[in-house]
Amino acid sequence: MLLQPHQRTKLDDADDTFFYDYPRFVTHVDTGFIQQLTDLYRQQLQPGFTILDLMSSWVSHLPEEIQFTKVVGHGLNAEELAKNPRFDDFFIQNLNQELQLPQADQTFDAVLIAVSVQYLQYPEAIFSEIHRVLKPSGVVIVSFSNRMFYQKAIQAWRDGTDDQRVQLVQSYMGSVAGLSDPQVISNQTPQSTLLSWMGLGGSDPFFAVVSRRLPAETTATSSS
Numbered sequence: 380m381l382l383q384p385h386q387r388t389k390l391d392d393a394d395d396t397f398f399y400d401y402p403r404f405v406t407h408v409d410t411g412f413i414q415q416l417t418d419l420y421r422q423q424l425q426p427g428f429t430i431l432d433l434m435s436s437w438v439s440h441l442p443e444e445i446q447f448t449k450v451v452g453h454g455l456n457a458e459e460l461a462k463n464p465r466f467d468d469f470f471i472q473n474l475n476q477e478l479q480l481p482q483a484d485q486t487f488d489a490v491l492i493a494v495s496v497q498y499l500q501y502p503e504a505i506f507s508e509i510h511r512v513l514k515p516s517g518v519v520i521v522s523f524s525n526r527m528f529y530q531k532a533i534q535a536w537r538d539g540t541d542d543q544r545v546q547l548v549q550s551y552m553g554s555v556a557g558l559s560d561p562q563v564i565s566n567q568t569p570q571s572t573l574l575s576w577m578g579l580g581g582s583d584p585f586f587a588v589v590s591r592r593l594p595a596e597t598t599a600t601s602s603s
């Protein structure tokens with residue numbers, strides 16, 4: 380088992396739906412972080428892609444100039460999701476209660492999770508579903524910083540260092556046989572960490588872990 384039961388616990392263990400009952404029209408990370416995320420999306424996402432933006436809100440981090448075929452949003456607050464300018468469609472689903480995504484196999488070219496992965500209590504199941512709904516060679520991009528709703532993050536995340544959180548997300552992707560070895564992107568250097576710690580600027584720490592759905596033949600070979 381990837382996570383022990385106690386590592387999945389939250390300080391606030393009430394249904395997540397209650398926590399997201401009212402809309403929060405805020406941004407959860409600073410502009411430096413968002414710029415890096417949008418640049419990463421610009422590198423990884425092609426015009427014409429069909430995209431699933433899991434655990435999303437009223438803001439989009441997608442590059443404005445790229446036209447996608449379809450962008451499907453997901454989250455827990457309908458008022459927030461209805462305001463997101465990029466969504467063609469969205470759905471509400473508590474991923475800690477309903478672990479299966481409603482979409483058919485191989486629907487999306489890309490699945491995104493921005494600054495939210497820390498709230499998943501059963502990440503192995505969700506990443507298995509992400510793999511299922513990705514087309515072959517489709518990409519999954521998980522980004523995060525060191526900010527969070529502390530009482531709603533799982534214990535494994537709360538107690539981890541930045542490096543341990545990166546390893547945790549790598550292990551989530553690594554637990555799915557048909558996903559490629561995850562690639563880590565980070566803006567953290569010892570200098571930037573020190574400057575930020577001293578309050579001398581820099582943006583929120585940026586981490587992203589990127590993986591792709593392997594073509595069917597590769598999975599069959601590697602699992603044989």
Ligand SMILES: C[S@@+](CC[C@H](N)C(=O)[O-])C[C@H]1O[C@@H](n2cnc3c(N)ncnc32)[C@H](O)[C@@H]1O
Pocket residue numbers: 395399406407433434435436437438453454455456472473474475476492493494495498
């Ligand atoms: C910090 S916000 C991030 C929103 C968005 N990705 C962004 O970058 O602005 C966390 C999001 O995670 C989603 N979320 C938290 N717990 C969830 C759960 N149990 N099931 C589904 N979504 C959840 C909420 O909808 C919320 O909008």
